[in-house]
Amino acid sequence: xLLITGxxxxxxxxxxHHWLGANDEPxxxxxxxxxxxxxxSLAALxxxxxxxxxxxxxxxxxxxxxxxRRHRPRALLHFAAESHVDxxxxxxxxxxRTNVQGTFALLEAVRGWLGExxxxxxxxxxxLHVSTDEVxxxxxxxxxxxxxxxxxxxxxxxxxxKAASDHLVRAWHHTYGVPVLTTNCSxxxxxxxxxxxxxxxxxxxxxxGKALPVYGDGCNVRDWLYVDDHCRAIARVLEAGRPxxxxxxxxxxxVRNIDVxxxxxxxxxxxxxxxxxxxxxxxxxxVADRPGHDRRYAIDAARIEHELGWTPRExxxxxxxxxxxxxxxxxxxxxxxxxxxxxxxxxxxxxxARDEVLRTGAAS
Ligand code: NAD
Ligand code: DAU
Numbered sequence: 001x002l003l004i005t006g007x008x009x010x011x012x013x014x015x016x017h018h019w020l021g022a023n024d025e026p027x028x029x030x031x032x033x034x035x036x037x038x039x040x041s042l043a044a045l046x047x048x049x050x051x052x053x054x055x056x057x058x059x060x061x062x063x064x065x066x067x068x069r070r071h072r073p074r075a076l077l078h079f080a081a082e083s084h085v086d087x088x089x090x091x092x093x094x095x096x097r098t099n100v101q102g103t104f105a106l107l108e109a110v111r112g113w114l115g116e117x118x119x120x121x122x123x124x125x126x127x128l129h130v131s132t133d134e135v136x137x138x139x140x141x142x143x144x145x146x147x148x149x150x151x152x153x154x155x156x157x158x159x160x161x162k163a164a165s166d167h168l169v170r171a172w173h174h175t176y177g178v179p180v181l182t183t184n185c186s187x188x189x190x191x192x193x194x195x196x197x198x199x200x201x202x203x204x205x206x207x208x209g210k211a212l213p214v215y216g217d218g219c220n221v222r223d224w225l226y227v228d229d230h231c232r233a234i235a236r237v238l239e240a241g242r243p244x245x246x247x248x249x250x251x252x253x254x255v256r257n258i259d260v261x262x263x264x265x266x267x268x269x270x271x272x273x274x275x276x277x278x279x280x281x282x283x284x285x286x287v288a289d290r291p292g293h294d295r296r297y298a299i300d301a302a303r304i305e306h307e308l309g310w311t312p313r314e315x316x317x318x319x320x321x322x323x324x325x326x327x328x329x330x331x332x333x334x335x336x337x338x339x340x341x342x343x344x345x346x347x348x349x350x351x352x353a354r355d356e357v358l359r360t361g362a363a364s
Pocket of ligand 1: 005006007008009010011012030031032033034035036037038056057058059078079080081082083084098102130131132133162184185186187188189194
């Protein structure tokens with residue numbers, strides 16, 4: 001049995017589908033169902049005896065300890081987090097609470113429970129912490145990609161909270177011998193991603209006839225990985241990763257934001273042409289930059305490639321096509337998550353002035 005925190009979120013839900021598609025071993029999802037958690041992403045598993053769910057906040061150490069005793073998992077995979085950089089700029093408190101205090105509470109619950117097991121069971125257990133490349137900070141164009149020994153230099157409240165959680169995980173291994181594994185992955189995209197992140201937001205806004213807000217000059221670079229490739233990497237690290245070690249995960253696939261948006265527009269032009277004619281590119285609007293916006297991320301994935309034999313299967317072209325098609329085929333999922341609370345977020349982050357840019361034709 002695997003316990004999976006944050007399994008109702010984007011990557012967690014993809015991981016659950018991936019795992020149960022390939023394994024008989026049951027999973028139990030622990031999730032608080034914040035705005036980002038959505039049981040509809042797991043609806044296909046409702047009647048699957050291998051799947052279970054508990055609504056629980058990871059900051060509630062007593063509840064986590066009780067669930068560990070009840071389910072006796074062989075591993076805990078920790079996806080749960082506040083994950084959106086722009087939200088962390090508006091309200092960093094939730095990020096410190098869930099990402100730092102929540103990870104601390106989980107580690108303490110696990111440490112206490114492991115103390116009740118015999119040494120062989122303890123050694124076989126794994127705490128797999130799912131983290132991000134943002135802990136390494138921002139790269140200049142000429143700098144080499146992030147390696148596992150690149151010094152931490154987090155710039156956003158989100159990145160700082162994830163960096164803190166990584167340090168806690170490392171210390172609980174070093175001091176208490178908890179068998180931990182950490183993955184630091186680059187930007188994911190694919191099905192079930194909440195439409196606050198770049199790619200699903202662009203698809204959603206394009207289809208709604210709204211402005212496509214590109215921050216700053218649009219030349220910030222991200223290293224994109226299709227979510228199923230990330231799930232395969234996590235499964236491989238769980239299977240063969242060395243306790244105490246960290247593994248960078250990325251697709252060696254650096255793309256400028258404006259090029260991502262252009263490609264999304266071109267795919268939509270092909271798959272769902274605008275009723276009014278013309279290209280979705282006409283909806284692009286350059287807007288004010290994100291404060292402290294990291295310029296470039298890039299992952300050196302040599303360790304996981306050479307030690308564990310992992311490589312991505314999807315190219316950016318094939319993965320983005322699948323993703324756009326998934327959003328076109330699953331409009332109901334998008335309509336349900338784009339609730340009142342989502343609209344409030346879009347108003348707060350993008351305001352009405354940015355739609356004005358589109359209406360006045362300032363966008364090109
Ligand atoms: P997400 O925001 O889509 O999902 C987060 C999930 O965690 C949601 O289901 C939410 O309900 C749950 N959650 C939040 N606070 C909780 C709490 N206090 N207790 C229990 N559950 C809680 O996030 P995601 O994009 O799926 O990211 C998953 C993990 O992967 C995160 O740790 C993130 O830092 C990391 N990561 C994400 C990316 C990416 O591109 N999205 C890349 C690298 C690493
Ligand atoms: O690198 C891994 C990280 O990738 C994860 O740890 C985070 O959880 C995940 O949210 C993501 O962070 P980013 O900030 O890179 O992703 P986001 O989709 O928010 O933005 C991607 C790029 O696009 C970034 O340079 C900002 C830009 N952007 C984003 C939005 C939402 C825009 O230009 N316009 C937008 O409206």
